[in-house]
Amino acid sequence: MSTAYTLETGRTSPNSSTRRSKVRRIVIHHWDDPRRKPTFDGTVGWLLRDSTDVSAHYVVEDGRVARLVPESRVAWHAAGGNADSIGVEINPRQHDGDYETAAALIADIRSRHGNLPLVRHRAVEGSYTSCPGTYDLARLDRLASGGPVPSTTTAPAFPLPRRPGRMYYYGPSGGPQTSVSGRGLNTAVPADVQRVNGRWRSHGLARWQQRMAERGYSITVDGRFGEETERIVRYFQALVGLPVDGKIGPSTYAAAWTEAVR
Numbered sequence: 570m571s572t573a574y575t576l577e578t579g580r581t582s583p584n585s586s587t588r589r590s591k592v593r594r595i596v597i598h599h600w601d602d603p604r605r606k607p608t609f610d611g612t613v614g615w616l617l618r619d620s621t622d623v624s625a626h627y628v629v630e631d632g633r634v635a636r637l638v639p640e641s642r643v644a645w646h647a648a649g650g651n652a653d654s655i656g657v658e659i660n661p662r663q664h665d666g667d668y669e670t671a672a673a674l675i676a677d678i679r680s681r682h683g684n685l686p687l688v689r690h691r692a693v694e695g696s697y698t699s700c701p702g703t704y705d706l707a708r709l710d711r712l713a714s715g716g717p718v719p720s721t722t723t724a725p726a727f728p729l730p731r732r733p734g735r736m737y738y739y740g741p742s743g744g745p746q747t748s749v750s751g752r753g754l755n756t757a758v759p760a761d762v763q764r765v766n767g768r769w770r771s772h773g774l775a776r777w778q779q780r781m782a783e784r785g786y787s788i789t790v791d792g793r794f795g796e797e798t799e800r801i802v803r804y805f806q807a808l809v810g811l812p813v814d815g816k817i818g819p820s821t822y823a824a825a826w827t828e829a830v831r
């Protein structure tokens with residue numbers, strides 16, 4: 570297992586174009602279905618061929634990283650997502666060392682471009698693929714941020730009322746009164762949503778965000794439900810097998826404490 574890796578820069582793919590947009594995300598791929606027995610060198614060879622029209626910035630396995638396209642150029646790995654991303658192709662066997670080397674690479678990329686989110690290839694607009702299989706992006710994220718892995722524990726009580734006709738949850742502003750965003754006054758939950766230093770925030774939502782940050786997510790702990798929190802809610806719900814509705818009700822709230830970090 571290896572967090573240190575050898576960076577191979579001797580080969581450059583002809584399949585790249587000029588970068589005109591800021592890098593905003595890292596797209597995670599696996600080489601192929603492991604049943605097809607893909608190899609590091611086979612993957613690199615494929616991405617170097619100018620007849621394929623495909624490439625990636627990096628190919629990764631335990632202890633080894635090949636850079637085929639410089640980050641300053643656009644690689645061709647994810648349909649509608651090429652322009653603003655860096656593409657990373659990882660060994661689909663998912664050895665611990667594959668995670669650790671990929672995480673070390675991700676940490677290096679972030680040191681150059683800021684705290685970029687990780688995105689699955691199949692989540693990129695215009696992509697029709699199962700890639701990257703079951704790769705656990707939360708684990709990659711956690712390893713890349715170097716934080717300790719929190720153990721599971723009893724969840725705190727869900728902070729909002731859940732009675733017939735009063736089924737409150739954390740969700741976007743602009744929804745019904747039962748959608749508590751923490752972004753403004755909500756007279757139904759005066760203990761939870763309060764003004765701190767001139768800014769509205771939800772105490773209970775901040776607590777959940779804090780726990781998610783400890784799990785390795787790149788989330789702002791501000792007690793306010795916005796696009797970033799919703800994106801992470803949806804990702805987390807899918808990961809742990811909850812219905813994906815983008816809202817934090819009692820199950821999604823508790824899962825941040827009770828679900829093992831994988």
Ligand SMILES: [Zn+2]
Nearest residue numbers: 598599690700
């Ligand atoms: Zn892919």
